[in-house]
Amino acid sequence: MIWEVFRQEKTGGYHTHCGNVHAPDREMAQQYAAIQHGRRKPTNSIWVVPRDEIGEINDDEVAFGGTTDRSYRWATAYNTTGEDASEVVESEDEQADAEKRRGEA
């Protein structure tokens, strides 16, 4: 049985996928994952999930974000001038970054 492994580096972070292990049951999967994925890289917590329980949908099946121009959904589309509050600037920067990476994908 294959178990997908998600590692969280430190408290409060996100669990991100880092690989998978063979194991007959959950307890063994946790132990293997701890050894394979939690030994060298900084690790605070690990999740193991049976592969069969994971649903996937990918960009062959669906156009993520739609196929029409939706620039109106981005902060970067609005040129209100002047000083923005720092949290608005931060959000806009995050959006600009996501937009750029979508363009590259």
Next chain:
Amino acid sequence: MNVGAVKERAGPREFSPADDLPQEYREAATRMIEFHANSEIMGAYLERPFIRQAPSIDRKLAFSAKVQDEIGHGQLLYRAAESLGVKTREEMLDDLANGDGKFLNCFHYPLKSWVEVPMISFFVDGAAMRRQATLRRTSWEPYAHAMDKVCFEEGFHVKHGEDILKELMTGSQKEQQMTQEAFEEWWPRIIQFFGPTDDDSTHHDFASSVGLKQKSNDDLRNAFLDQYIPKAEKYGLEIPDEPRIRERDDGTYKVEEGDLDWDEFFTIAKNEYEPGVGQINGRKHAQEAVQWVRDTIETDTTAASGHAPQAAD
């Protein structure tokens, strides 16, 4: 963990569902996140009619995307609240429908015309964002993670709201005047968004001592005024004489709180303010009207998988 240990360990994103936390922490966090979730939903219902009333196709598109985002924020937050194990999402939604669920003061007032829209989508969203940015460092990890996504999206709301305000304040004389009137009506409510001064806030002390709340009402309100008074003035809005706002020597602002209507605020806080009651019931009816959709989804899922679905996320 007992409350003492929680206070000692409290830090940004410190506690997750894997931790054994005292009931007092779980209840305080549930109350706070449920209030936040309810506010997203009630705000979305308040704004929804303006998708239709928006003056151009661009505005309709952007405004419908914004309202959709807000419903999404509600969903994220109910999940974060539910993960505390105190209340289920169903219970929270039922409480919102039957008038027990509490939500933001601003969403108890009627929104009557397009000139009022930027009062919500610029000023209230701006105030909310100011607060939400600090909550990315709350101690309940699922709440902080929800705030990451919410803050990512909110920049669009605030900038779009500001764009509407700018358009109105550079429009006809009549539009400018109506916008100024709307601003005068909404301004005290917007300031009350942050609640009463810290001395009068009942839940502040515990919530901040366990790291749930990162900034006090006073700090948030002042930070908001510092940023948004100059913004309002830049677009030609005149700040009303009341509540009196004093500028300190360092250029920051302070509100004379006695000038605000706290009786109305606390009537609202008990869900007893008439327009707000209408909005609660309006949402309840909308919820009931589409019960058949939820029933259909549930029945289909049950039939297809042969067992009852888990919470319909």
